[in-house]
Amino acid sequence: xxxxxxxxxxxxxxxxxxxxxxxxxxxxxxxxxxxxxxxxxxxxxxxxxxxxxxxxxxxxxxxxxxxxxxxxxxxxxxxxxxxxxxxxxxxxxxxxxxxxxxxxxxxxxxxxxxxxxxxxxxxxxxxxxxxxxxxxxxxxxxxxxxxxxxxxxxxxxxxxxxxxxxxxxxxxxxxxxxxxxxxxxxxxxxxxxxxxxxxxxxxxxxxxxxxxxxxxxxxxxxxxxxxxxxxxxxxxxxxxxxxxxxxxxxxxxxxxxxxxxxxxxxxxxxxxxxxxxxxxxxxxxxxxxxxxxxxxxxxxxxxxxxxxxxxxxxxxxxxxxxxxxxxxxxxxxxxxxxxxxxxxxxxxxxxxxxxxxxxxxxxxxxxxxxxxxxxxxxxxxxxxxxxxxxxxxxxxxxxxxxxxxxxxxxxxxxxxxxxxxxxxxxxxxxxxxxxxxxxxxxxxxxxxxxxxxxxxxxxxxxxxxxxxxxxxxxxxxxxxxxxxxxxxxxxxxxxxxxxxxxxxxxxxxxxxxxxxxxxxxxxxxxxxxxxxxxxxxxxxxxxxxxxxxxxxxxxxxxxxxxxxxxxxxxxxxxxxxxxxxxxxxxxxxxxxxxxxxxxxxxxxxxxxxxxxxxxxxxxxxxxxxxxxxxxxxxxxxxxxxxxxxxxxxxxxxxxxxxxxxxxxxxxxxxxxxxxxxxxxxxxxxxxxxxxxxxxxxxxxxxxxxxxxxxxxxxxxxxxxxxxxxxxxxxxxxxxxxxxxxxxxxxxxxxxxxxxxxxxxxxxxxxxxxxxxxxxxxxxxxxxx
Numbered sequence: 001x002x003x004x005x006x007x008x009x010x011x012x013x014x015x016x017x018x019x020x021x022x023x024x025x026x027x028x029x030x031x032x033x034x035x036x037x038x039x040x041x042x043x044x045x046x047x048x049x050x051x052x053x054x055x056x057x058x059x060x061x062x063x064x065x066x067x068x069x070x071x072x073x074x075x076x077x078x079x080x081x082x083x084x085x086x087x088x089x090x091x092x093x094x095x096x097x098x099x100x101x102x103x104x105x106x107x108x109x110x111x112x113x114x115x116x117x118x119x120x121x122x123x124x125x126x127x128x129x130x131x132x133x134x135x136x137x138x139x140x141x142x143x144x145x146x147x148x149x150x151x152x153x154x155x156x157x158x159x160x161x162x163x164x165x166x167x168x169x170x171x172x173x174x175x176x177x178x179x180x181x182x183x184x185x186x187x188x189x190x191x192x193x194x195x196x197x198x199x200x201x202x203x204x205x206x207x208x209x210x211x212x213x214x215x216x217x218x219x220x221x222x223x224x225x226x227x228x229x230x231x232x233x234x235x236x237x238x239x240x241x242x243x244x245x246x247x248x249x250x251x252x253x254x255x256x257x258x259x260x261x262x263x264x265x266x267x268x269x270x271x272x273x274x275x276x277x278x279x280x281x282x283x284x285x286x287x288x289x290x291x292x293x294x295x296x297x298x299x300x301x302x303x304x305x306x307x308x309x310x311x312x313x314x315x316x317x318x319x320x321x322x323x324x325x326x327x328x329x330x331x332x333x334x335x336x337x338x339x340x341x342x343x344x345x346x347x348x349x350x351x352x353x354x355x356x357x358x359x360x361x362x363x364x365x366x367x368x369x370x371x372x373x374x375x376x377x378x379x380x381x382x383x384x385x386x387x388x389x390x391x392x393x394x395x396x397x398x399x400x401x402x403x404x405x406x407x408x409x410x411x412x413x414x415x416x417x418x419x420x421x422x423x424x425x426x427x428x429x430x431x432x433x434x435x436x437x438x439x440x441x442x443x444x445x446x447x448x449x450x451x452x453x454x455x456x457x458x459x460x461x462x463x464x465x466x467x468x469x470x471x472x473x474x475x476x477x478x479x480x481x482x483x484x485x486x487x488x489x490x491x492x493x494x495x496x497x498x499x500x501x502x503x504x505x506x507x508x509x510x511x512x513x514x515x516x517x518x519x520x521x522x523x524x525x526x527x528x529x530x531x532x533x534x535x536x537x538x539x540x541x542x543x544x545x546x547x548x549x550x551x552x553x554x555x556x557x558x559x560x561x562x563x564x565x566x567x568x569x570x571x572x573x574x575x576x577x578x579x580x581x582x583x584x585x586x587x588x589x590x591x592x593x594x595x596x597x598x599x600x601x602x603x604x605x606x607x608x609x610x611x612x613x614x615x616x617x618x619x620x621x622x623x624x625x626x627x628x629x630x631x632x633x634x635x636x637x638x639x640x641x642x643x644x645x646x647x648x649x650x651x652x653x654x655x656x657x658x659x660x661x662x663x664x665x666x667x668x669x670x671x672x673x674x675x676x677x678x679x680x681x682x683x684x685x686x687x688x689x690x691x692x693x694x695x696x697x698x699x700x701x702x703x704x705x706x707x708x709x710x711x712x713x714x715x716x717x718x719x720x721x722x723x724x725x726x727x728x729x730x731x732x733x734x735x736x737x738x739x740x741x742x743x744x745x746x747x748x749x750x751x752x753x754x755x756x757x758x759x760x761x762x763x764x765x766x767x768x769x770x771x772x773x774x775x776x777x778x779x780x781x782x783x784x
Contacts, residue, residue: 005301005310012102013291015066015298016164017146020087020153022180024071024079025096027168032194032215034101036471039222041385042101047230048384050253050282050289054241057251060293061386063102066095068300069307079166081189082182085152092165093307095296100165100194101219106147107201108223109290112231112283113137113144120280126273129261133280136258140287147290148198150180158183163190163198225524227286231279233528236267239278242285256288257281322367323390324350324418330398331415334407343412346419353422356430366425374421376477378414379544380535410544417543420484428464428483429476438637447503450486451496456504461633463507467514470595474530475510481541481550482506505552505782511599512779513559518596519775520568520584529562556783574784578776585775586768589675597644601682602630604774605745618752618763619770628744640743641682647749647759649693650674661695663760673761677775678768681745699753702746 045061052059068090076083092099120134149161166178181189190199193213197220200210207220245253246260266277301307328347335343353370357363368385375381375393383389401411427446434441443464447457467475482503489499517526533541533555540546541554563569563577568584570576590597607630609623635641652667666673673679683691691701752759 004303004306005299007297007299009062009295010298011292012063012147012294012296013143015099015296016103017143018088020150022079022086022089022150022162023068023092023096023099023165024089024177025092025100025165025167027177029092029096029167032097032100032167032192034097034215034219036218036222038097039101039219040226043105043223043226045384045386046286046290046294047226048382048386048389049293050285051238051241051382052389053245053252053289053293057245057248057253060252060295062295062297064095064098065297065299066099067093067307067311068298069093069304070300070302078177078179080180080182081184082154085154085157085162085180085182086150090300091304091307093301093304094311096165098296103148103164103198104194104216104220105223106144106290107198107207108220108227109283109286110141110144110148110201111207111224112227113141113287116231116280116283119276123273123276126269127261127265127277129265130277130280132259133257133261133277133284137280137284137287140284143291144287149202152180152182154182156182159202161202163195163202165198166190166195167192227283229524229528231283232275234275234278234282235271236274236278239263239266239274239281242281245285252293253285253288256285322354322364323371323387323394324354324367326391327394327398330395334398334402334405334411338407342407343415346412346415349419350415350422353426356426366430369429370418370422370425373425373477373480374418376531376534376542377421377481378417378542380531380540380542382531382535413543416488417484420487421480423487424476424480424483428479429468433469434465434633434637436637436639436642439634441633444633447500450490451500452504453500456500458632460504460507462631462636463511465633465636466511466595466599470514470593470599472514472525474525474527475514477530478510478533478541478555479503479507481543482552484543485550502552506555508782509552509556509559512782513563515596515599515603515775515779516563516569516581516783517566518593519588519590519600519772520581521566522588522590522592526562529558529565532562533558560783574780577780578773581776582769582772585772586676586678586765588677589671590677591644591646591650591671591675591680594644597677597680598641598682600677600771600775601644601680601745602635602641603778604677604771606630606778608744608774610748610751612751617755617757618748618759618767620748620774623744630745639686640684643683643685643688645681645683645688645691646674647679647681647698648674648695648764653693656694658694658696661758663758665761666764673764676764676768677771678764678766681749695753695759699750702750703754705743706747706750 042063049059049061071079071089071091074080074084074086074089079089080086117134117137120130120137124131124134145161146164148164150164151160152162153160162180163178166180168177178192178195179189186199186203187196190196193216197210197212197216201207207224212220240263242253243257243260243263245251246255246257248254261277266274269277299307299310301310331343331347332339350370354363354367357366368390371390371394372383372385375383375390375397379397381393381397383393397414398411401408401414427443431442441461444454444457444461447460448454452460464479467479482499486496486499486503489495514526534546535542539549539554541550557571560569560571560577563581564571568581570580590600605620605628607623607625607628608620609627611617611619611621613621629635630641648663648666650671653662656662666679687701687705691698757763
């Protein structure tokens with residue numbers, strides 16, 4: 001009797017490199033659905049596991065199960081447009097999200113190699129090792145390409161490499177799915193979001209130039225930012241550790257370098273050159289670890305029905321224990337008879353938070369987040385959300401805190417830190433976004449119960465809401481340290497007041513740092529700078545090693561230095577810092593980071609008024625305190641400010657009604673002008689969706705939105721319409737204006753248009769500089 005299925009634990013290289021084999025995602029499968037969180041977990045697992053090999057050389061990771069059903073016949077006009085293109089086609093019954101994401105990750109790694117090799121070759125004159133490492137990385141590309149492409153050997157194949165994974169599509173389409181093509185146009189044959197990306201990358205198009213949907217782009221963004229961050233942050237310490245792992249027989253990184261360097265040759269170079277080499281070594285280690293030490297359990301079924309049964313049985317609901325539940329007995333044993341009074345209250349706090357989740361998977365996910373965050377905050381340890389790493393950290397940290405087998409104050413601080421983190425996640429991270437137009441906020445109420453005034457709680461809440469909306473998860477690490485201090489100060493009135501002021505100040509400083517960081521370079525998140533706050537040997541703010549540094553002044557100084565390290569700031573000279581930052585930020589495309597852009601627009605218009613000075617029409621001047629209070633929780637959630645509006649439309653209007661007001665240099669063939677801060681403002685969705693596209697029409701809207709007592713058809717409105725050359729009043733304007741409040745941030749725009757001044761590229765540049773100056777002045781004060 002034939003074996004109904006076969007199974008194997010395959011390394012990724014073996015799985016993806018089978019000659020002539022492609023993967024087909026059938027029509028009954030879900031669309032590609034990975035998001036930033038899924039991508040973050042995968043890439044962080046890989047880097048965390050690589051670093052773990054430095055202390056646990058045999059470390060490897062399992063990436064789950066894949067269930068396949070091989071097609072008996074590779075069908076022409078279903079799987080391919082030409083007979084015998086592929087040797088074998090495997091239907092993916094389970095695991096399509098995972099293997100598709102790994103394929104995209106391989107593309108990003110290939111891109112990173114192509115960017116790193118020239119940097120290494122440029123330094124070949126400094127040491128021969130640079131050229132050798134460049135060659136080794138180049139030699140990795142054929143294997144990395146096997147993760148996302150399959151080679152077609154049939155005569156006439158153009159290009160020879162095709163996407164490794166294709167998907168079925170709409171059954172009413174023609175063809176009904178992606179198809180492997182001999183030499184047809186890729187846009188016709190690879191139309192799904194993932195296959196289209198793979199085919200275009202194989203064709204040599206850069207990732208930045210490949211159009212993708214939000215799902216694919218968000219996953220690629222995470223992969224690219226994390227790999228770039230890790231490669232840039234690599235230093236001599238890491239490189240020496242990797243070099244040591246290279247020599248451990250049977251280790252996961254054994255002989256990952258064919259030609260290890262003579263380290264003294266590298267160590268004698270300057271730090272920048274060492275960093276380039278260390279980054280290249282890390283990238284080579286990533287290739288080796290991904291190929292050989294990341295595994296899938298592969299189940300291949302002869303019968304499709306059996307494949308479905310296998311899928312159902314493996315995905316049956318269960319209640320696995322979390323890392324903390326497994327660890328709890330060790331706490332009971334360590335404290336013995338003193339457990340109930342000495343540490344049980346902290347354990348109860350932890351479990352109370354975990355029990356807020358109604359199902360086991362959500363409970364496990366929350367536990368993972370809390371423990372990973374606790375590891376960084378307590379003793380600067382970087383851990384992935386893998387059960388084994390979490391369990392090891394809990395056990396090792398507890399044992400390291402004991403003295404002669406008995407708990408110490410450090411043991412208590414360790415468990416208390418986890419409890420504080422759990423409560424922080426429950427209060428700050430877990431809640432969904434507040435409803436639109438909210439007037440009350442549970443987060444602010446909680447902060448007031450802990451001693452913050454209403455004004456303090458509102459400002460802290462605004463910063464937290466902004467950082468959450470921006471997806472800036474690492475910011476919580478810093479905020480949670482000062483939240484712990486707030487929790488631990490509750491028994492003393494003076495300490496509580498001081499901790500409350502500290503918490504507000506750290507929220508403002510973190511929001512300011514993040515905005516200035518992103519506004520001047522629009523690149524990766526500053527995650528490595530937060531890690532340094534907990535891991536630096538020169539001084540950190542971890543509970544185990546740097547509690548004395550847990551002050552607002554220490555963190556602000558670290559933030560200012562981090563900005564200077566990016567060459568976007570001067571930590572010692574505020575005036576120079578302003579000039580450096582503004583010169584960079586005014587040229588950036590702010591629109592691409594929407595939450596950051598919104599926050600900057602709020603900061604620029606906060607307590608501002610229209611500048612009435614001739615020549616300054618369209619700009620702000622400082623108003624009276626609280627005259628335009630935009631930096632608060634209520635305004636952040638108001639529908640009146642929810643959409644970023646392009647004053648000059650993002651795409652050039654197809655027809656020009658007002659040629660005298662049209663400025664062609666605004667549209668140089670890209671969004672470099674229209675996405676600048678000076679061309680942006682805030683509107684409600686209703687107004688934004690109904691507003692006309694050209695400057696005179698927009699002025700008419702802005703004017704009425706800032707003077708809601710007037711009417712579009714009244715004498716003043718008619719006069720303005722005539723002056724602007726408007727002969728048709730938008731029919732929805734009266735209704736929209738009736739529901740409007742005075743919106744101070746629009747007043748300068750209305751004032752400029754009312755005075756018949758143009759909106760052109762030159763003024764966008766001037767206004768961008770002006771707004772960036774206002775943003776800097778407001779936020780830099782939060783960093784001082």
